[in-house]
Amino acid sequence: MxxxxxxxxxxxxxxxxxxxxxxxxxxxxxxxxxxxxxxxxxxxxxxxxxxxxxxxxxxxxxxxxxxxxxxxxxxxxxxxxxxxxxxxxxxxxxxxxxxxxxxxGNGFDLHVSSREILLVAGGLGLAPLVFLAERARRNGIRVNLAYGTASDQRYDKKLLPEGIRLVEFTDDGTCGRKGFVTECVPGFIGSVDQVFVCGPLPMYFALSKQQNLKGKDIQISLETRMACGLGVCYACSIKTVDGQKQVCHDGPVFRLDEIVWNEMAGI
Amino acid sequence: MDTINALSVQLAPHNPRGLLLHNPVIAASGTFGYGDEMSGVCDIQRLGAIICKGTTLAPREGNKQPRIAETPSGMLNAIGLQNMGVEALIATKSKIWAGWRVPVIVNIAGESLEEYAELARTLEGVPGISGLEINISCPNVASGCMEFGANPDSAARVTSAVKNATSLPVIVKLTPNACDIVAVAKAVAGAGSDAISLINTLKGMAIDTKKRKPILGNKTGGLSGPAIKPIALYMVYQVSSAVDVPVIGGGGIMTSQDALEFILAGATAVEVGTATLVNPAAATDIVEGLESYVAANNVKFAELIGAAQR
Structure with a gap:
């Protein structure tokens, strides 16, 4: 691809x-x-x-x-x-x-054949997704951004790249829909080619339990404690279905179905 | 005088194969991977030697997360010797090393005398490997390693087992978590170790006050970084005056000034570890700093070794 x-x-x-x-x-x-x-x-x-x-x-x-x-x-x-x-x-x-x-690190794998994508940002998980949104728009890909935060204290949407469709969530309902941002994923999954998620671990746990997302191209960005960032210290090793990987070097982007989630609880 | 030659050191003067380094600055095990990962961010061929990640017979997954914690002027780690195992190391790394100017030393760790000896036998004659560093000092594994390094008799037995299994120069890396590190040093020197390196990390812990439990998945870890430098320096001072094999000093070295302190305390060479995690060019910066010092002070490097003991 x-x-x-x-x-x-x-x-x-x-x-x-x-x-x-x-x-x-x-x-x-x-x-x-x-x-x-x-x-x-x-x-x-x-x-x-x-x-x-x-x-x-x-x-x-x-x-x-x-x-x-x-x-x-x-x-x-x-x-x-x-x-x-x-x-x-x-x-x-x-x-x-x-x-x-x-x-x-590796970065997101955005396919040239994708016509429409969904970005799912939880809190500061927005950080790398804005860069991805910009690159996707530059390549003519339709971008949906689901952005969830605890309250309406959040990134100014006027600063987001132009031409994206924004779906807003807050935990307390003060901005956009009340609820968790991951709730919108099933609704999009049939119409987008790829999904990119960044946020706290509970978001990934929630998504990993949803049966209707199995086999879909869902990429997530992980955050762990790191010392070197260069793949030499092995501080950031995690378990995947293909064996151990280093978040700094092999990640931070992984497929959702690649991570052994029950091993991640302590992180 | 050529400053490259001016800094060269012989770490195995009693071994027929010898272990001649272009300069006394060594990348310490566990902080430099297998060397090739670092080639983009520093000039690895400028180093005196590289000691690879601690290697066991079988691959090891290491400890559960979290594996590190930042501490005042340092860090705790409890990686738990995650490594690819000796067969994969020979298959994937030794060929790369064989083309390098910089010598590579393999750090070996075992749970029994026989495992240490088997590792040494397996690595005998493999191109690209210039020496072995016996790890009897890792504090983060359930069995082996530091168990052997904590007392003189078992440390000597591991040393003999490895020496009998290899013609490569052998360095024994000591743990500060021993009652009497000088006694351990004398025992391994007596058992034929070509050189001695010290110190590995000091066993320690950190607690998360919100969760009310240890931060590290392994509960305890090894403390490294500038926080341990005065302790390491004193141990190097003690050990180098008690044994007649070359001593490789390390523990919290961040700069060439730090390295010089260890050399003046009696170290023939230095290992740079945790500094590399913060600054990938730390070890090569130290090479340059030592070259400048020797040139600026018009002094022979050999005269600096142990000068503070005299």
């Missing part, structure tokens, strides 16, 4: 990226733009970078690539400040320099 964004990618590089801006999106979440031409040129949707954070954070933090600018020099990250690494990162100022390694 021909693919738009799969296949062996450009090897990652370590580079210095100048911060262009870092602004809050909602309480505790931030949009960080950096100038990183080498990463931007090589990046495919679903890939990530390892970012060195200052302060007391010892290890790098994996951040998925949220967008690549039209000019091709700039990438952005959408992240939550949830600990000492990301807290430090959220205080970045224009002109600061970040040490980043990327692009890393």
């Amino acid at each position: 021909m693919a738009i964004v799969s296949g062996p990618g450009t090897p990652p590089t370590q580079s210095k990226a100048e911060v262009l801006s870092c602004n809050p999106v909602t309480a505790g979440t931030y949009l960080l733009r950096v100038n990183a031409p080498a990463v931007a040129a090589a990046a495919r949707p679903g890939q990530f970078t390892m970012v060195k954070c200052g302060g007391d954070a010892f290890l790098r933090r994996p951040l998925s690539i949220h967008r690549v600018s039209e000019t091709g020099a700039e990438i952005s990250f959408l992240f939550a400040a949830i600990g000492k690494g990301t807290d430090w990162l959220s205080a970045s100022k224009p002109g600061d320099t970040l040490d980043i390694i990327g692009p890393l």
Whole structure:
């Protein structure tokens, strides 16, 4: 199957990226733009970078690539400040320099033959799906985005790529439909060629239990603790039906039916 | 003087095959994979040597998640020796290594004396392998490894078993989780170890206060990173003054200054581990830093080894 964004990618590089801006999106979440031409040129949707954070954070933090600018020099990250690494990162100022390694991982496998796709974003799982939506639209693919959050504190839909169909969910009903975003998948599954999901693990558990999704092309992006991001430390190993795989190197994108889900509960 | 030659070190002076390194900076086992994964992000041929992921007879899946936890100035890991097994290593990696300038040393781990000896026999004569590092120090497996390294007698028995099974230079990697690491070092040197490396990680743990249980799936793990450097440095200082085989020092080395401290404490070479996870070019940066130091101070590298003991 021909693919738009799969296949062996450009090897990652370590580079210095100048911060262009870092602004809050909602309480505790931030949009960080950096100038990183080498990463931007090589990046495919679903890939990530390892970012060195200052302060007391010892290890790098994996951040998925949220967008690549039209000019091709700039990438952005959408992240939550949830600990000492990301807290430090959220205080970045224009002109600061970040040490980043990327692009890393496999990325989504978007087929050139796809006519219509569904993207399912739970919370900050939106981050890599916006990049995918942009690439899909550029290739003339119809894009449905189901976006669910806890409340109406969420990404401004005016910032989403043009020409996509947005279906909104909130846990509390303050925006769009009340309920979980995964509820919409069965309704789309007959009319879309591919489904791409990113969000917290319970979303994947829910989808993995739905019998009518068996055998469908559903790709998910996993997040685990990582140390190296390069496939050498084996911190991020998970079990799949094809044996053990490393989220950083073999993933972070996997087929939904590829993961041994009952082994994932502890992660 | 050519700084490349100026930094060369012989790690197995008593072994007919020898283990000559272009420089004393070694990528430590468990933080550099099999070397080839790192070729895109650093110049691996600039290293003194590469020690591959700990290898067992049969493939191992390792421990359950989570496998790492960040700690102040370091990290805990409990990978549990996930590896492809020695047959797959020979089939897929040794041919790659055989074409490299940088020597590759295989770290071997077993649950019994016979397993260690069998690993050594299996690797004998395989092109692309320049030495063995005996892992009697991994704290994250249920049996073997650190059980052998925690006392002098069993450490010596493993060393003898491997030495009798191979002509390759043998390094024994010691655990700091021993009552008397100097006694263990003397025992393995007496049993014929060509060199000694230390330290492996210190056993430790971290607890998730929300879940009220250990963070690591294995409950305990091995602590590494700058947090352990002063402990490692002192152990290297003690061991290198007690044995007459080369000592390879490691534990929290992040920079060439750190490496120099270990060399001045008595190490002939250094292993760089956790630093690589943070900065893939850490080890090659350290090579350059040592070259600059030797050149700037117009000193022979050999004169630096153990200088702080004198």
